[in-house]
Amino acid sequence: MIRYKSATAHSVLAFVLSSLLFSVNVHANEPIAPTGNKVNFSITETQKVANDSIFMTFNRVAEAATPQAVANEINQQMQAAINALKSYPEIITQTSQYNIYPVYKKQLISHWRGQQSLVLTLENKPGLVKVLTKIQPYLAYQSMQFGVSEQLKNQVLAQLTDKAIHRFRNQANRIAQGFQAPSYKILETHINTNNGYMPQPMYARSEMVMASSDMAAPTVKAGESKINVTISGTILLPH
Numbered sequence: 001m002i003r004y005k006s007a008t009a010h011s012v013l014a015f016v017l018s019s020l021l022f023s024v025n026v027h028a029n030e031p032i033a034p035t036g037n038k039v040n041f042s043i044t045e046t047q048k049v050a051n052d053s054i055f056m057t058f059n060r061v062a063e064a065a066t067p068q069a070v071a072n073e074i075n076q077q078m079q080a081a082i083n084a085l086k087s088y089p090e091i092i093t094q095t096s097q098y099n100i101y102p103v104y105k106k107q108l109i110s111h112w113r114g115q116q117s118l119v120l121t122l123e124n125k126p127g128l129v130k131v132l133t134k135i136q137p138y139l140a141y142q143s144m145q146f147g148v149s150e151q152l153k154n155q156v157l158a159q160l161t162d163k164a165i166h167r168f169r170n171q172a173n174r175i176a177q178g179f180q181a182p183s184y185k186i187l188e189t190h191i192n193t194n195n196g197y198m199p200q201p202m203y204a205r206s207e208m209v210m211a212s213s214d215m216a217a218p219t220v221k222a223g224e225s226k227i228n229v230t231i232s233g234t235i236l237l238p239h
Contacts (some may be wrong), residue, residue, distance in 0.1 A: 036239050038187065040173055042232035045164040047155055051146035051222040054124050056131070057118040058139035059097075067100045070114040074098070078116055081138040085120075089129065092121040117142070123149075124222045146222040153227060157193050160229040164191070168231045181237035189233035 058081070062073040077097065085091055087092040100114035118139060122131065124146065132141070148156075169187070 007028060007036045009166075012129060012238055017157055018234055024094050036185075037177075037179065037181075037237045037239060038234055040214050040232070040234050041171060041175065042230055043167045043171055044171075045167065046226055047159040047160055048224045049148050049152065049227055050224055051148055053149045054120075054122050054222070055145040055147060056120045056122070057099045057117055057142040058120070058135050059115055059142055060139050061113070061115045063103070063111055063113045065111055067112045067114070070100050070112045076115050077138045081118060081135050084138070085131070086233045088122075088134075089120065091131065091205050101201055115166070122123045146225075148225050148227065157229060160227065161191065161193070163186070166232045168233065172235050175211045175235065176237055177238050183238065185238070187232055187234040187236050192230040192232070195230075198224050 021134045060074050060077045060081075062070045062077075064073065082093055087094060096117050096119060097113075100112060102109045102115050103111050110216040118135075120131070120135075122128075136143075172184050172186065176182075
């Protein structure tokens with residue numbers, strides 16, 4: 001009976017010692033938090049880019065006694081407009097804002113009205129009036145906006161990112177020298193390329209823009225857009 005108690009005590013002691021050794025090893029393997037002064041800063045690279053894309057919006061409004069008749073007219077005219085643009089494969093078409101709703105008169109449904117929009121995305125180059133005349137028989141002009149194409153924007157963003165990284169490192173060196181630190185360590189960085197710019201609008205009355213085929217194209221200025229890349233981060237200046 002005494003031997004049993006002694007064996008049990010030895011087992012408990014061995015378990016406690018092994019647990020302590022495991023705890024020491026775990027803490028020994030944990031990374032040591034860096035010490036020093038943390039500095040947060042950011043830099044921004046900006047470039048103005050000529051707008052190379054045009055976004056044109058057209059719509060079709062229809063009224064009829066039934067919602068089916070309204071939908072039928074809108075669908076036919078919209079399809080006819082899209083078919084008229086098949087000779088321009090470089091133009092991107094996108095339909096949007098399709099809705100049909102009742103029109104009331106003295107709390108009773110008088111008739112139904114509906115509309116749908118068509119947005120065209122095309123390059124900013126001569127020959128715009130030809131596109132307008134293709135759409136004119138079917139849809140009404142609404143607005144024209146200018147912006148930067150995805151291809152050009154990505155190209156500029158890549159260049160600005162390289163410049164921003166170079167400036168960030170130079171600024172980190174300058175900060176370290178200013179604080180008389182022997183070196184620096186980058187702890188974290190954030191690269192923000194979300195410009196959030198909107199295409200620049202250019203509105204005109206439909207009768208002014210919807211020119212005939214023998215009429216000179218309207219004079220418009222596409223303007224420029226700003227593209228930004230911002231890098232913010234934290235560096236550590238060791239003691």
